[in-house]
Amino acid sequence: MTITKLGVVGTGTMGNGIAQVAGQTGLDVVAVDIEQEFLARAKEMIEKNLGRMVKKEKIGEADAEKALAQITFTTDYDALRDRELIVEAVTEKPRIKFDTFAKLDELTGAEAILASNTSTISITEIAAHTKRADKVIGMHFMNPVPMMKLVEVIHGLATSEDTHKVVDELAKRMGKAPILVNDYPGFVSNRILMPMINEAVYALMEGVAGVAEIDGVMKLGMAHPMGPLRLADLIGTDVCLAIMEVLHEGLGDSKYRPCPLLRKLVAGGYLGNKTGVGFYDYRVDPKNPTPQEF
Ligand SMILES: NC(=O)c1ccc[n+]([C@@H]2O[C@H](COP(=O)([O-])OP(=O)(O)OC[C@H]3O[C@@H](n4cnc5c(N)ncnc54)[C@H](O)[C@@H]3O)[C@@H](O)[C@H]2O)c1
Structure with a gap:
């Protein structure tokens, strides 16, 4: 099966990026969120990103318009009924994921593939909330989706080889490089990345160094393009905490216990880029944020 009709559920940081790339690939995309306001923000973000690509002459103006026209933004789940594959990118909370999958299972045709963009939640457990465990798979895009090549594809216990083949082909058509891994907490990407970020927060909390110094060491010494605290802000400190909990x-x-300072930031609404403040303050100059003192 070659996918032409895609659904994206949840149009936050990840969902809008997935919808954008799918639109650029020429797929017919239905993007669903719970509030018009979130959809409007997603559309604005996609327009901005495509506009930036036009400015950099990576794509033409007509391509940008065409990509955007491929996407229908709606709060109506019914619009997902005829989708051949749906990528779920809702909030990283097990209950919300399970309910979303149960709903999508009721709604869509028996042949539809249901993929989750979850960072850590078990694909096998998500699949258990549907009657089509063989057609449930992890399709873990990286942030920012239009720029990052990897899609970590996760096999649940019952995921079929046919489902994997369809998703592998789709990811490649979207210009991505899929890598297949097994279903264990954090898969490969977050099993390795997130403890590093959490350790950076511990180093900050214990006063080993400040925000700029910790990020500076990792950038200049380890050739990371972005320091771990800046990356935590980009990912969202709430998402980081949720991943550490899983x-x-x-x-x-106990080596995976979330740092209390990370909990404190989330409790205070310091979620990073999306709220304008996290380990850095983005409110004055988002491109050159000010490191915070803790
Ligand atoms: N942020 C990252 O860097 C990153 C990277 C890879 C994967 N992920 C994963 O992607 C998923 C989404 O993360 P995000 O960072 O985009 O989160 P986000 O908070 O930016 O967006 C989540 C969106 O889901 C919507 N939503 C919540 N419940 C819904 C429902 N029942 N139906 C439809 N929409 C609903 C919210 O309104 C919101 O717009 C999570 O599973 C996360 O772990 C995130």
Whole structure:
């Protein structure tokens, strides 16, 4: 099966990027969120990103218009009924994911593939909330979606080889490089990345160094394009905390305990780029944010 009709559920940081790339690929895209306001923000973000690509002469103006015209933004789940594949990118909370999958399972045709962009939640457990576990798979795009090549594809216990083949082909058509991994907490990407970010927050909390110094060491010394604290802001400190909770619970090892400073930031609404403040303050100059003092 070659996918032409795609659904994207949840149009936040990741969902709008997935919808954009799918639109650029020429797929017929239905993007669903719970509030018009979130959809309007997603559309604005896509317009801005495509506009930037036109300015840099990576694509023509007509391509940008065509890509945007491929996407229907709606709060109506019914618009997903005829979708051949749906990528779920809702908030990283198990209950919300499980309910969303149960709903999509009721709504869509028996042949539709249901993919999750979850960073850590078990694909096998998500699939158990549907009657089509063989057609449930992880399709973990990276942030920012239009720029990052990797799609970590995750096989749940019951995911079929046919489902994998369809998703592999789709990811490649979207200009991505899919890599297949197994279903364990954090998969490969966040099993390795997130403990590093969490350790950077511990180093900050314990006064080993400040925000700029920690990021500076990792950038200049380890050739990371972005320091771990800046990356935490980009990902969203709430998403980072949610991932650490899943690693901690799923692997049962105290080395994965979330740093109390990370919890404090999330509790205070310091979620990073999306709220304008996290480890850095983005409100004055988003491109050159000010490191915060803790
Ligand atoms: N942020 C990252 O860097 C990153 C990277 C890879 C994967 N992910 C994963 O992608 C998923 C989405 O993360 P995000 O950072 O885009 O989150 P986000 O908070 O930016 O966006 C989530 C969106 O889902 C919507 N939503 C919530 N419940 C919904 C429902 N029932 N139906 C439809 N929409 C609903 C919200 O309104 C919001 O717009 C998560 O599973 C996350 O773990 C995030």
